[in-house]
Amino acid sequence: MSSMHAKPVLVIVALLVLFSIIVIYWLAILGPSAALNNGPSLLNSKFHVGEIMVGNSTYYAYIADTTSLQQEGYMNETGIGDCGQTGRQCLGMLFVFGNDSAQCFWMKNTYFALKQSWISNGKVSYVYDAVPLSTNVICSNGSMVLETNASFDIRPGENLTFLAYSK
Numbered sequence: 001m002s003s004m005h006a007k008p009v010l011v012i013v014a015l016l017v018l019f020s021i022i023v024i025y026w027l028a029i030l031g032p033s034a035a036l037n038n039g040p041s042l043l044n045s046k047f048h049v050g051e052i053m054v055g056n057s058t059y060y061a062y063i064a065d066t067t068s069l070q071q072e073g074y075m076n077e078t079g080i081g082d083c084g085q086t087g088r089q090c091l092g093m094l095f096v097f098g099n100d101s102a103q104c105f106w107m108k109n110t111y112f113a114l115k116q117s118w119i120s121n122g123k124v125s126y127v128y129d130a131v132p133l134s135t136n137v138i139c140s141n142g143s144m145v146l147e148t149n150a151s152f153d154i155r156p157g158e159n160l161t162f163l164a165y166s167k
Helices: 003-030 067-072
Strands: 048-055 059-062 091-106 113-118 124-129 138-149 158-164
Touching: 059 067, 059 158, 091 113, 124 138, 138 158
Parallel strands: 059 091
Antiparallel strands: 048 059, 048 158, 091 138, 113 124, 113 138
């Protein structure tokens, strides 16, 4: 190859390397959520909000009660959300399946840690601390699954009731 043809190739390679370094630095400093649209969450426009009772305390949660909402869940979100017009912070998202059977979850495209709690016959039957972006599939039996911030204190045996959709 002549030196005249080598210069444009070297310039292109140098630009690609520089671009890669900038992207890696950007993601290292700002984290994976920097690649997302960090505008207003779309959770409020997609999900209904409901009231749930965990133990003796009442909370608000997004309700995922259709297959499409259950498949989407917290994908591409960077936090739990604010439950729309309720004026209260959301506890998380309640997946309502209707029958007590194996329900499987993963954290692909979910950018924050969650605690996942399977509910069977009105009681928490299994709790799992889910890792962001993991493609490990975790399954347990339940008619509902509650996803909360990883720090929420919930344990097997606790009562959990879906009270009603919020007005």
